[in-house]
Amino acid sequence: MLRYFNNKPLPQWPLGLTLNTAIALLATFARAAFIVPVSESLSQLKWLWYLRARPLKDFQDFDAASRGVWGSVQLAKTTKGWSPSVISMIVLLTAILTSTLTQSTVTYPTRLAPALPKPVVPRSVRFIEPEFERDNESEFYTYYYALEREYDAAIQAGLSHSHDSKFPFDQPTCPTTECVWGVVNTLGVCAKVWNITELLNVTYGPTWWTGGYAHVPNIASLPSGRYSNLSIFNWGMVTLNQENVLQHTKDLQMPKISLSYFSIIYLTDKVRAAEVMFHFCVQQYNVSVHDNVVSRELIGATADAEIGSLTYETKTKTGETTIGTDDLFGLKVPDEPGIKFPYGGTGQSWLRGSLKDAFSGTFSRIGATPSEKGRAPSRFFAGFGSGDIWDSDDALMEVIVKITDNVARSLSNMLSRREDSTNVVGEALKPETYVQVRWAWLAFISSQIVLSTVLLDVAIIMTTNAGLRVVKSSTIPAFFAVDTHDRELLRSGKGYPKQQDELDSLLKDGFGAGWKLVLTDRGWMLHGQ
Secondary structure, three states: OHHHHOOOEOOOOHHHOOHHHHHHHHHHHHHHHHHHHHHHHHHHHHHHHOOOOOOOHHHHHHHHHOOOHHHHHHHHHHOOOOHHHHHHHHHHHHHHHHHHHHHOOEEOOEEEEEEOOOOEEEEOOOEEOOEEOOOOHHHHHHHHHHHHHHHHHHHHHHHHOOOOOOOOOOOOOOOOOEEEEEEEEEEEEEEEEEEOHHHOEEEEOOOHHHOOOOOOEEEEEOOOOOEEEOOOOOOOEEEEEEOOOOOOOOOOHHHHHEEEEEEEEEEOOOEEEEEEEEEEEEEEEEEEEEOOEEEEEEEEEEOOEEEEEEEEEEEOOOOOEEEEEEEEEEEEOOOOOOOEEEEEOHHHHHHHHHHHHHOOEEEEOOOOOHHHOOOHHHHHHHHHOOOOOOOOHHHHHHHHHHHHHHHHHHHHHHHHOOOOOEEEEOEEEEEEEEOEEOHHHHHHHHHHHHHHHHHHHHHHHHHHHHOOOOOOOOOHHHHHHOOHHHHHHHHHOOOOHHHHHHHHHHHHHOOOOOOEEEEEOOEEEEEOO
């Protein structure tokens, strides 16, 4: 039974019965199973004890030992450690603890077990909006204007988030307090930032607000032709320009995955520049819920793109859906051979437009118009602070990295909420009480059974060697065991002095040795002394 229930959930039985109840019942049967052989063995061994001259009181001690624990202790003392009596004492003493220790064999720890419903994490597997036929212009603009609002909202959510903390990824729902998914791959948006201050060409000259001082930055320009006019009254300025080509890298992979890239020229204690690229990527997360606390850790992102044939939906003016095929880029998915996350089409153009509108313009510390406040240039300048980190290239670059990363994380959330996203099914876990058998504890009851068997074997072997019949606990032989002549001598007080004193002591202590069964015409009747 224990082997069957080991490592299984706690059984639910009717009437409130538990596994411990069954164990207690079986332990009771087991106790009886080894107590009876011990009792019968002692009853047989008492006759073997008298193969040598022994006091008559020893007969009483054997009888008491076969009935209880205290008697077995007395017998071990009487027989001076005779091995069968010691074995019986050990078995009967430990039998007191049988039920308690046997129930200790089973414990009921808890573990986490699968539960329903299964939790899911949405992931984006493609970024391809449906195409529309040329005569379906009304539906086209209705659809994409709605998308544009979603794109703009995601970008602004990332910009408005504090750069001192990471924009939170959407959290999965877990029906319990524990859920696991493992590694989840999803199509997302990433941001790369490069320091391109070395590419700047800065011209100096006097301005009206410097009082003729000549060594003041006037124009800061990049090889692409993008520039920032620093001659205006500013005390700090940020200019964002959309770029057509990347200036920092010639990596041919970059144009395949890029969504948008722009340059940022900023003046703090001196003029610096950075280049930023938003691009599609495959993000890998470790997702879990532990003690009702959600963890979604970004462990890596890859951007290995290649072109391939892909099918996509096309909407007609009448609302019908047709399937089209085209060559589009797809990102290879790590640890999922043959799987790609495709992207492209008209939707990508509209997302680029939203990024272009957001990451353009100029903000100066002095003279900024209300419309410039709250936009991306002012957000970067706010991140630079009031001068504490202005002299640190690394600290200023870190601000740019954090702000653009928050925008990318917000856009990644937006992608995973799309209608064409899929779900990664995880495992919900809940605490479960189960049965654990501690097999070592069964050694206790096993040792009792072994000792009982040994005692029984000893009794059988000694009885066979002595040539005695098996009488066990039968009381009939006791009636005729004492020789008639010796009994009469003891009754008349003429027996051996030592044995006579023993009998007198038994009579005095009230052990009933003076009683006798008298035969009448109706049967045997007990008479006192």
